[in-house]
Amino acid sequence: MSWTNNTAEIAGLDAPARALLGTLTPVEVPKGAVLFCPGEAVKGYVVMLSGQVDVNLVGPTGRDILLYRVEPGQSCIQSTLGLLGGDDYTAEATAETAARLVLIPRDVFFALIDSSPAFRRLVFSAFAERMQAMMQLIENVSFMSVESRLAALILDRSDSDGCLHMTQAEMATAIGTAREVVSRRLEKLARSGCIAQERGVVTILDRKALNQVVRGAAF
Amino acid sequence: MSWTNNTAEIAGLDAPARALLGTLTPVEVPKGAVLFCPGEAVKGYVVMLSGQVDVNLVGPTGRDILLYRVEPGQSCIQSTLGLLGGDDYTAEATAETAARLVLIPRDVFFALIDSSPAFRRLVFSAFAERMQAMMQLIENVSFMSVESRLAALILDRSDSDGCLHMTQAEMATAIGTAREVVSRRLEKLARSGCIAQERGVVTILDRKALNQVVRGAAF
DNA sequence: CAAAGGCGTGTGACGAGGTCACACAGAAAA
DNA sequence: TTTTCTGTGTGACCTCGTCACACGCCTTTG
Numbered sequence: 001m002s003w004t005n006n007t008a009e010i011a012g013l014d015a016p017a018r019a020l021l022g023t024l025t026p027v028e029v030p031k032g033a034v035l036f037c038p039g040e041a042v043k044g045y046v047v048m049l050s051g052q053v054d055v056n057l058v059g060p061t062g063r064d065i066l067l068y069r070v071e072p073g074q075s076c077i078q079s080t081l082g083l084l085g086g087d088d089y090t091a092e093a094t095a096e097t098a099a100r101l102v103l104i105p106r107d108v109f110f111a112l113i114d115s116s117p118a119f120r121r122l123v124f125s126a127f128a129e130r131m132q133a134m135m136q137l138i139e140n141v142s143f144m145s146v147e148s149r150l151a152a153l154i155l156d157r158s159d160s161d162g163c164l165h166m167t168q169a170e171m172a173t174a175i176g177t178a179r180e181v182v183s184r185r186l187e188k189l190a191r192s193g194c195i196a197q198e199r200g201v202v203t204i205l206d207r208k209a210l211n212q213v214v215r216g217a218a219f
Numbered sequence: 220m221s222w223t224n225n226t227a228e229i230a231g232l233d234a235p236a237r238a239l240l241g242t243l244t245p246v247e248v249p250k251g252a253v254l255f256c257p258g259e260a261v262k263g264y265v266v267m268l269s270g271q272v273d274v275n276l277v278g279p280t281g282r283d284i285l286l287y288r289v290e291p292g293q294s295c296i297q298s299t300l301g302l303l304g305g306d307d308y309t310a311e312a313t314a315e316t317a318a319r320l321v322l323i324p325r326d327v328f329f330a331l332i333d334s335s336p337a338f339r340r341l342v343f344s345a346f347a348e349r350m351q352a353m354m355q356l357i358e359n360v361s362f363m364s365v366e367s368r369l370a371a372l373i374l375d376r377s378d379s380d381g382c383l384h385m386t387q388a389e390m391a392t393a394i395g396t397a398r399e400v401v402s403r404r405l406e407k408l409a410r411s412g413c414i415a416q417e418r419g420v421v422t423i424l425d426r427k428a429l430n431q432v433v434r435g436a437a438f
Numbered sequence: 439c440a441a442a443g444g445c446g447t448g449t450g451a452c453g454a455g456g457t458c459a460c461a462c463a464g465a466a467a468a
Numbered sequence: 469t470t471t472t473c474t475g476t477g478t479g480a481c482c483t484c485g486t487c488a489c490a491c492g493c494c495t496t497t498g
Contacts, residue, residue: 400484
């Protein structure tokens with residue numbers, strides 16, 4: 001599926017959907033922009049065309065935790081919640097890269113739901129996907145150790161050279177813990193030879209050992 | 220809205236929905252029955268007619284955490300996830316009371332989605348509601364103290380006499396912590412005069428103080 | 439009735455994790 | 469170069485989850 005800057009060409013959509021969406025123009029959002037924050041009213045249903053947006057829950061201490069990332073072709077579920085239930089946002093969305101997205105106003109959204117089976121499928125599957133991810137998140141946060149979550153993060157966000165370009169603070173947010181804890185765990189992983197660390201970069205030295213850690217090895 | 224044992228009368232549904240649902244017969248489930256457990260394949264979309272079902276996530280240590288409760292008129296989102304994404308269950312559902320429910324097979328479910336706007340609304344709003352609850356849960360588990368969560372639980376699950384009939388183990392599950400922790404926190408709340416406790420029952424003595432605890436008072 | 443379990447509860451010890459208050463070093467800006 | 473910012477390390481302290489018990493109440497059963 002290809003994502004162009006023409007909203008009428010959103011992959012897989014049918015005639016009625018294209019007819020309604022064709023009138024909308026994409027919005028450009030610069031890197032670092034906050035798309036919405038807690039308490040704000042919902043303006044419409046959001047579909048990403050390009051770029052990447054992270055949705056975080058922010059705690060009273062300033063600590064935050066990544067709920068999910070929105071990538072091209074996906075939609076922001078938070079907005080759907082608002083449209084369907086009338087509630088305001090409880091999370092905060094930030095553009096991690098410059099992004100282009102379509103904002104589908106409330107009435108157009110409902111018209112689409114009723115007229116386009118393809119659009120229904122899009123919304124439903126987005127829902128299902130996010131929900132699954134949320135349950136996974138709850139499971140991870142409540143039942144997995146920080147060490148395991150950290151090892152998992154390093155493994156699946158690292159590039160082909162085995163390098164992960166993230167600060168400790170970013171890692172902390174991604175796995176839902178505090179920065180200091182990440183510092184201590186990374187040190188432990190480094191001491192045991194799994195990884196090497198320098199300012200802003202973690203390098204995998206022993207993939208196999210790291211996988212053991214994910215699966216709950218004590219070391 | 221009234222929930223009868225006639226599936227065709229599910230509140231608020233329209234003609235096409237009634238036509239399709241009229242052919243289904245409700246299933247009776249005894250108290251304590253496990254409706255589904257992790258890894259099991261999804262059989263269909265479930266709508267509750269009466270009774271109460273709790274959906275829990277179970278950790279490797281045996282500790283579990285209540286994701287949400289399904290009450291009459293609501294549906295079990297877990298099943299929807301399975302239908303839409305093809306994934307198996309990751310949580311466990313247990314009947315807390317004897318229950319009656321309708322299992323809508325996969326193909327009927329999709330027929331309903333396409334033909335009945337009312338059914339679509341039902342499914343969508345169920346989704347939105349659960350999602351919101353999940354986000355609330357993540358927020359509570361990651362950012363609120365056990366003491367606050369416990370106080371909140373006591374306040375909103377107690378009867379009109381200010382009595383909560385639950386064991387410490389049940390409370391622990393409901394707020395996602397361990398039984399021993401509940402024991403210690405209850406003792407603290409009792410010492411400070413907020414509540415009185417006896418075997419299987421907690422009684423509220425000072426509602427105002429308890430509300431302070433919910434809002435994060437240190438005491 | 440008494441003995442035997444089951445169940446709900448209390449408790450101590452211990453390790454993991456989150457918070458606060460710093461110190462320190464490399465990088466970027468002035 | 470000096471200043472400032474940003475990423476990182478560290479110690480102290482408290483909360484929380486886990487393990488391993490003990491104890492008391494209730495029900496069942498002989």
